[in-house]
Amino acid sequence: MNAPMNSTAGILIRDVVQSVVAACAPEESVVVEGLLQYSDADVLARLRRRRRGRDPLGFGLAEVVPLVTPVLWLTLDSARTKLADAVVDGAARGSASLWRRILRRGSKPEVIPALTREQQLMVNQMVLEAAAEAGLPPQRAKRIADGVVAALALAEPAGGPVEGDPEETQ
Numbered sequence: 001m002n003a004p005m006n007s008t009a010g011i012l013i014r015d016v017v018q019s020v021v022a023a024c025a026p027e028e029s030v031v032v033e034g035l036l037q038y039s040d041a042d043v044l045a046r047l048r049r050r051r052r053g054r055d056p057l058g059f060g061l062a063e064v065v066p067l068v069t070p071v072l073w074l075t076l077d078s079a080r081t082k083l084a085d086a087v088v089d090g091a092a093r094g095s096a097s098l099w100r101r102i103l104r105r106g107s108k109p110e111v112i113p114a115l116t117r118e119q120q121l122m123v124n125q126m127v128l129e130a131a132a133e134a135g136l137p138p139q140r141a142k143r144i145a146d147g148v149v150a151a152l153a154l155a156e157p158a159g160g161p162v163e164g165d166p167e168e169t170q
Contacts, residue, residue, distance in 0.1 A: 010111035011155040020147040025068040066135040075130040
């Protein structure tokens, strides 16, 4: 379940979504492939707009069949934002707006940096909560959350081992 990485030493949200959907909800692969045609900013805007929209009948496809893809993409972006905000909170207050501008550039793919065990547990909990809110069965929600954490934990930086990694010297 190794998802590709880019050169910023983080894993792309779109790669995690694609990997987890392929493993846990392969019936939604066509949805992911359709979304991959757009920038991350466009995907997030579409998913957020759709989530808030009202269906004239009072229910829509999302209420009949809860989809994993939007839950994953929106939750991972929320986790990325929460992690970025934690970095900002740890930085000097005067540079907070600069950090937010740097971390929220919409034209580049959204990246989740390498996470600590504690951060992985936070993402796991966020996915479980979002899946429950979306109406996914608990067993499926756990499988998806575990898949997300596995994708994040097993991801390797592009170009091989990290600098200073013992494998690099072998």
